[in-house]
Amino acid sequence: MRLYKNPTSPFARIAHVALIEAGVDNLDVRVVDQWADPAELLAVNSAGRVPCLVLDDGTAIAECLLIAAYTEQLRQAGSDGAAGWDPACLSLTGTALGVCDAAVQTMIGRRILSGGFQDASFDGQDLGRKRRRAMIEGLRVVEAALAGRDAADLDLGLITAIVALDYVDMRFPAADWIPPTPHLRGLRDRFADRPSLAATRPPS
Ligand SMILES: N[C@@H](CCC(=O)N[C@@H](CS)C(=O)NCC(=O)O)C(=O)O
Incomplete structure (x- = not known):
């Protein structure tokens, strides 16, 4: 497994400590500068953030608590990872969380800069552009992961993906940069009447 980290990041440290505690040996630790957007x-x-754990089969899990959940299951299963979280679900969840976070941070950036949400000058700044790219690329990755999952259960990955799409649609209505996500939108429609989603939907 490979862990992308930066030594100052508390989030990356949580993931790294969890991996060590789980007894993961031969971990390939890659120190990167997340602000330089290394390819x-x-x-x-797609969010361009650390930490990110890449499993031996190439599945990538972002978000320190998702990595910690995965490693906890490794620890409990004596390293065969048999039970518990599906890595593909964790991967989808982490990507979709990255979309939520990039969208929220865009709104926070606007508010810091201008005191409100309407003035979008933040979006043109370096960090604003990184957040915009994280939303676009994150939605593309989510869409690719969901392609062919027509009979999907509403697992944590799909919940997070639907919440991310609803939030982006609410905050950036009809924005021309939002990539097409027919599978995700179809799944959102399919689960539209699910009480949990219906009761918590943001205002349109
Ligand atoms: N919610 C994420 C936060 C990760 C995060 O914000 N990492 C910082 C380093 S401390 C980062 O990569 N920042 C670059 C950026 O925000 O673009 C997690 O829990 O892993």
């Missing part, structure tokens, strides 16, 4: 990091995490 090898963007290739595994």
Whole structure:
């Protein structure tokens, strides 16, 4: 397994400590500068953030608590990872969380800069552009992961993906940069009447 990290990041440290505690040996630790957007990091995490854990089969899991959940299961299963979280579900969840976070941070950036949400000058700044790219690429990765999953269960990955799409649609209505996500939109429609999603849907 390979862990992308930066030594100052508390999130990356949580993931790294969890991996050590789980007894993962021969971990390939790659120190990267997440602010320089290295291609090898963007290739595994569309949000361009550390930490990101890449499993031996290439499945990439972002978000320290998802990595910690995965490693906890490794620890409990004596390293065969048999039970518990499906790595593909964790991977989808992490990518979709990256979309949520990039969208939320865009709104926070606007608010810091102008005191409100309407002035979008933040979006044109370096960090704003990185957040926009994270939303676009993250939605593309989510869409690719969901392609062919027509009979999907509403697992944590799909919940997070639907929540991310709803949030992007709410905050950036009809934005022309939002990539096409027919599978995700179809699954969102399919689960539209699910009480959990219906009761918590944001205002349109
Ligand atoms: N929610 C993420 C946060 C990860 C995060 O914000 N990492 C920082 C380093 S401390 C990063 O990569 N920042 C680059 C960026 O935000 O673009 C997690 O729990 O892993």
